[in-house]
Amino acid sequence: MSSNFPDLVQVKEKALEIRANSLKMIHAAKSGHPGGSLSIADILSVLYFGGHLKHNPLNSHDPNRDILVISKGHASPAVYSVLALAGFYPIADTMSFRQLGSKFQGHIDSLKVPGVEMSTGSLGHGLSNAFGFALAAKLDKSQRKVFAILSDGELQEGQCWEAFMACAHYKTNNLVAIIDRNRIQLDGGTETTMALDPLEDKLSAFNWETKTINGHDLEELDNALKEAYRVSEETNKPFAIVANTIKGKGVSFMEDAVAWHGVAPSDTDLEKALVELAGTK
Amino acid sequence: MGAAIEPSTEKIATRVAYGKSLVELAKSNQDIVVLDADLSSSTQTKFFAKEFPERFFNMGIAEANMVSTAAGLAKAGKIPFVSSFAMFATGRAWEQVRNSVAHNHANVKICATHAGLTVGEDGASHQIIEDIALMKSIPGMVVIVPADAKETEKVMQVVTAYNGPVYVRLGRSALPVLFDDKYNFQIGKANVIEKGEDLSIMACGIMVSAAVEAAKILKEKHNKSIEVINIASIKPLDTETIVNSALKTRNIIVAEEHNIWGGLGDSVASALLENCSEKLKFKRLGINDSFGQSGKAEDLLVHYGLTAENLVKLSLEMLDYQS
Ligand SMILES: Cc1ncc(C[n+]2csc(CCOP(=O)(O)OP(=O)(O)O)c2C)c(N)n1
Ligand SMILES: [Mg+2]
Numbered sequence: 134m135s136s137n138f139p140d141l142v143q144v145k146e147k148a149l150e151i152r153a154n155s156l157k158m159i160h161a162a163k164s165g166h167p168g169g170s171l172s173i174a175d176i177l178s179v180l181y182f183g184g185h186l187k188h189n190p191l192n193s194h195d196p197n198r199d200i201l202v203i204s205k206g207h208a209s210p211a212v213y214s215v216l217a218l219a220g221f222y223p224i225a226d227t228m229s230f231r232q233l234g235s236k237f238q239g240h241i242d243s244l245k246v247p248g249v250e251m252s253t254g255s256l257g258h259g260l261s262n263a264f265g266f267a268l269a270a271k272l273d274k275s276q277r278k279v280f281a282i283l284s285d286g287e288l289q290e291g292q293c294w295e296a297f298m299a300c301a302h303y304k305t306n307n308l309v310a311i312i313d314r315n316r317i318q319l320d321g322g323t324e325t326t327m328a329l330d331p332l333e334d335k336l337s338a339f340n341w342e343t344k345t346i347n348g349h350d351l352e353e354l355d356n357a358l359k360e361a362y363r364v365s366e367e368t369n370k371p372f373a374i375v376a377n378t379i380k381g382k383g384v385s386f387m388e389d390a391v392a393w394h395g396v397a398p399s400d401t402d403l404e405k406a407l408v409e410l411a412g413t414k
Numbered sequence: 415m416g417a418a419i420e421p422s423t424e425k426i427a428t429r430v431a432y433g434k435s436l437v438e439l440a441k442s443n444q445d446i447v448v449l450d451a452d453l454s455s456s457t458q459t460k461f462f463a464k465e466f467p468e469r470f471f472n473m474g475i476a477e478a479n480m481v482s483t484a485a486g487l488a489k490a491g492k493i494p495f496v497s498s499f500a501m502f503a504t505g506r507a508w509e510q511v512r513n514s515v516a517h518n519h520a521n522v523k524i525c526a527t528h529a530g531l532t533v534g535e536d537g538a539s540h541q542i543i544e545d546i547a548l549m550k551s552i553p554g555m556v557v558i559v560p561a562d563a564k565e566t567e568k569v570m571q572v573v574t575a576y577n578g579p580v581y582v583r584l585g586r587s588a589l590p591v592l593f594d595d596k597y598n599f600q601i602g603k604a605n606v607i608e609k610g611e612d613l614s615i616m617a618c619g620i621m622v623s624a625a626v627e628a629a630k631i632l633k634e635k636h637n638k639s640i641e642v643i644n645i646a647s648i649k650p651l652d653t654e655t656i657v658n659s660a661l662k663t664r665n666i667i668v669a670e671e672h673n674i675w676g677g678l679g680d681s682v683a684s685a686l687l688e689n690c691s692e693k694l695k696f697k698r699l700g701i702n703d704s705f706g707q708s709g710k711a712e713d714l715l716v717h718y719g720l721t722a723e724n725l726v727k728l729s730l731e732m733l734d735y736q737s
Contacts (some may be wrong), residue, residue: 202486243489243518250489255513258482262514265486265494268471272447272492292510295479303471 140183144351146414147218148178152383153410154217154224155210160403162231165239168380168393170211172315172348173282176376177215179354186280190220193247199277200266202251204259205284205313206240207395213237216248257290259283260310264296267305267371278362279308286318289327294339301340306365309358310341310373313348315380319394333375341373348376384409419607419626419642425588428619429527431563432584433458435570436495437465443574445493449484451477456586457497457527477502481510481524488520493574496522500529500583501542508548515579516552523573524549525582530671531701531718532587532620532711541706547676549581550649556580556601557649559670559678561622562592565646568599576601583619585671587711590623592644604652606659610641613665613729616656618645618678621669621699621720628725636726638733648678653685660686665695665732671720674700695732699725 151174159165180186180201189195203212210230217224229235236245240254251262263281270277287293300308314332316323323329336343342364346353354376361372380394381387384406398406440446440462447469454460454472463470473480477498484494496503503526504511515522526545533541550557558573558580560566566584573580592607599605607622608629615625622644629640641659645652660666666686668679679698686694701718715721 200490251486252513252518255509257478258485258510258514261479261482261510262486262489264479265483265488266490267486268447268483269487269490269492272469273490292476292478292482295474295476296483299473299476299479299483302474 141351144178144182147182148174149383149410149414150218151177151211151214153407154214154227156398156403156406158210158213158227158230159397161228163397164231165210165397166207166395167387167398168317168390169205169208169284169313169315171382171384171387172378172380173208173211173313174383175349175351176282176311176313176354177211179351179358180280181215181219183351183355185358188219188248190248193221199280200250200263201280201282202259202263202266203241203282204253205256205282205287206253209237209239209241212241212249213246216246219248221248256284256287257292260293260296260300263308263310264300264305267300267308268303270307271305277307281308281310283310283312285312285314285316285323285329286326288312288329297336297339297341300371304369305371306369308371309361310371312373312375313378314375315378317380317389317391317394321391336373340370342368342370343373343375345375345377348378349382383413419592421590421592421623421626425590426563427586427588428560428563428566428584429458429586431566432525432527432570433461435567436462439570439574440466440469443493445491446495446574447471447487447492448495448497449473449480451475451480451498451502453498456499459497477507478510481507482514484522485514485518485520488522489518494522496524498526499540500526500545501540504545504548504581505542511549512552516555519554519578521577521579523580523582525584527584528586529583530585530619531706531714531720532585532671534586534711534714535708537708538705543671543673543701543706544676545583546648546672546678550681554579555649558601558646559583559618559648560646561619561644562589564591564593564595564597565599568597569646572599572601585620589620592623592626599646602647602650602652604643604645604647604655606641606655607644608640608642610639610663612639612663613667613733614641614643614659614663615667615669615725615729616643616645616682617669618648620671624720624722624725625669627722628729631722631726632729636730638729640729645678648681651681651685653689656682656685657689660690660694661692664692667697667699667725667728667732669699669720669725672700673703674698675703697728697732699728
């Protein structure tokens with residue numbers, strides 16, 4: 134990989150830590166969503182540790198921060214893990230995931246966890262939420278960037294397309310949507326459940342700038358984000374990165390497996406998974 | 415509070431007062447933004463749009479996105495007022511109000527117009543009689559139904575200052591003005607607008623002026639002393655005022671332009687059952703679990719019994735039955 138991305142090694146390591154900690158959390162809780170957590174680990178790591186998302190673990194309401202709305206709220210293990218690694222709270226705390234009284238709810242909660250901007254979990258809301266932040270930043274003449282991570286099955290919700298339409302209409306060129314295109318939802322593949330392809334064409338038709346990349350290639354992610362800022366500035370259009378990913382990425386038996394959408398690993402599953410992840414370092 | 419109320423002959427719709435208040439409030443409050451879903455001429459947000467175009471967002475006919483967008487704006491420090499017909503703001507976008515707004519405790523004011531039967535000619539598809547139920551069942555949601563233009567103006571000042579999600583139910587049709595500038599609205603407070611001994615009429619929205627009229631007829635023609643309580647704050651509910659009045663008169667009628675199931679009547683009934691062991695007479699006057707239909711607003715109110723005359727009749731029945 135190229136040298137203009139000096140933190141790459143760190144970003145890669147953090148992504149592995151996100152994966153490992155997510156699985157530990159789900160294992161401890163005996164419930165949760167491994168597949169969609171593993172598929173966004175690299176995206177989250179690039180945003181937080183690749184210098185893209187301005188964040189302040191000492192003040193989660195820092196007015197100078199950028200905004201990340203995670204619309205796929207079921208990927209909470211990955212979100213809680215990346216925030217811990219970014220210093221918002223000790224990573225050991227996340228082991229109370231899904232327990233009574235824990236701030237680490239099954240789906241992310243903005244009132245409980247510092248660094249979570251919006252509570253989500255009901256699919257289809259997040260792009261609209263991010264659009265609201267983007268409009269506010271425009272009104273405030275702020276340089277703040279707004280990111281939204283969307284899942285792909287989620288895009289079957291009509292509200293997402295209302296939001297795509299609205300973002301383009303209001304020219305929120307300060308908003309980047311990253312679509313976790315893992316091609317799997319709960320019941321099966323996205324294309325057999327309710328086809329989304331040709332996705333990039335649809336987004337273009339809604340007047341978005343788009344770019345399709347490998348969502349596990351850290352350099353491609355970094356470049357796509359930089360391209361998004363540059364192009365949106367020129368064209369005044371919002372930018373969607375279609376990140377082709379693998380659901381369950383990083384653990385061989387979870388990869389591309391519908392079954393691992395929402396079940397917890399057993400003791401031996403976890404052990405095997407952690408060994409595999411350690412081996413990829 | 416206090417002295418008998420003389421309803422004005424001049425009539426103003428609460429939506430009109432809403433539209434005017436928005437403009438006034440926004441002059442001194444830069445954080446106010448307004449979102450509408452292609453109904454700004456009806457909801458009256460058009461005046462705000464004209465005055466503050468940069469702070470007005472027409473979201474097209476897409477209420478779900480509108481409500482979730484407002485939540486984002488609120489989380490970024492704005493005070494979004496969201497308007498559409500009550501049918502769509504609370505019905506179509508209920509889940510967005512619940513999850514994007516309330517669950518985030520986002521400082522969004524859902525100010526929806528054309529609630530209830532008095533939408534009139536558009537008929538049942540637009541006459542929401544379930545919105546109070548939909549909104550009051552959401553945790554933390556404040557639910558307000560102003561009774562006239564003046565109260566709407568006061569409500570607007572209060573909800574702008576209040577930090578948290580609020581639903582304000584507004585109407586299409588012109589109503590008598592009951593209150594003057596001295597009128598005081600507070601979230602969680604009911605107002606005893608006529609004191610009485612024999613029977614309490616507790617009402618919200620358009621039924622408050624009907625209650626005032628009924629009280630007058632009952633006094634002048636039947637020598638009955640009626641207490642009239644305006645319960646604009648449906649949630650939080652002023653249990654104390656409601657219970658005190660009930661213990662005094664022992665006869666309670668709750669009147670509202672809403673399905674009797676899930677409206678103010680149910681809230682008052684629960685408050686009374688939980689707080690009074692005394693024997694009380696209780697009656698809900700509302701829409702009796704049927705859809706509305708097309709017609710002139712005033713004809714619909716007569717057809718469904720939401721009138722001062724019917725309140726008089728029900729009051730007399732309740733009082734006679736007892737004696
Ligand atoms: C509105 C809504 N409907 C249904 C669900 C239940 N649900 C949770 S995750 C999921 C599948 C999600 O698939 P996708 O959006 O592709 O997410 P990912 O593959 O990233 O896990 C479903 C149906 C939900 N959370 N929200
Ligand atoms: Mg998917």
